Amino acid sequence: MSRRYNKARCPDCKMQATLCICALVPRLQTRTRLTLLVHYREARKPTNTGQLAARCLERSTVEIVGQKDQLIERPLIGDEVPLLMFPADDAVSIEAFANSPQPIALFVPDGNWRQASKMRRRGPGLGDMQCVTLPDTGPTAYRLRAEPRAGGLATLEAIARALAILEGDRGPEIESAMLAVFRVMVERTLWFRGRLRDSEVTGGIPAAAVANDPRGAVTRARAEPGARAVASEASNRADPAARAPLAGKTLLDRG
């Protein structure tokens, strides 16, 4: 069952194959270099937006972290200024680096609060790296996860907002290109879950999904005993901890 289920997903964007968003992912040039530190329990979730953000950016790498005793490397290039997006007590607003003469190496933990705190402690150089936070510029458009978000943003949104500040004149354009594909991901997923009508999905429903409605397969799977976890969220089944309340607090996003 799970194999058939996985086959129905795009291996790259992890969306249902007929709802694949890969063709819409931009490749954006930035001065800032992104290192996404993805907790291994987060990495396989179809609702993970950090990895989508990394795919949007030419200068990005994804590190899967969080395994016991694993150390996080922190390679820097040239005269980069390393910044960690984490709301530590001594964090400053990322706006302080808006006109940095040196390029920024932005490290972004992608996991829940507890996972991100652990990453920070385990990464050599991460513990003493300058922490930055985003100014409050409005609520999230992320509607795919039920856990309390406490005003948190999806990881992609947080990265896009950071780049809007760090990338000068091109910042707003980079942010909106990233948010455009994010919006389609969210809306296609909500449509798949029966929470949006066809007409409410930006750009409409892809022809492949019209011809072969992926929602039918899920309805059938739900009717089979024991198939619920597969139909809802494969990653949750593999990771029961992901469903536990996360101390009521999410970091930048658990997106």
Ligand SMILES: [Zn+2]
């Ligand atoms: Zn895809």
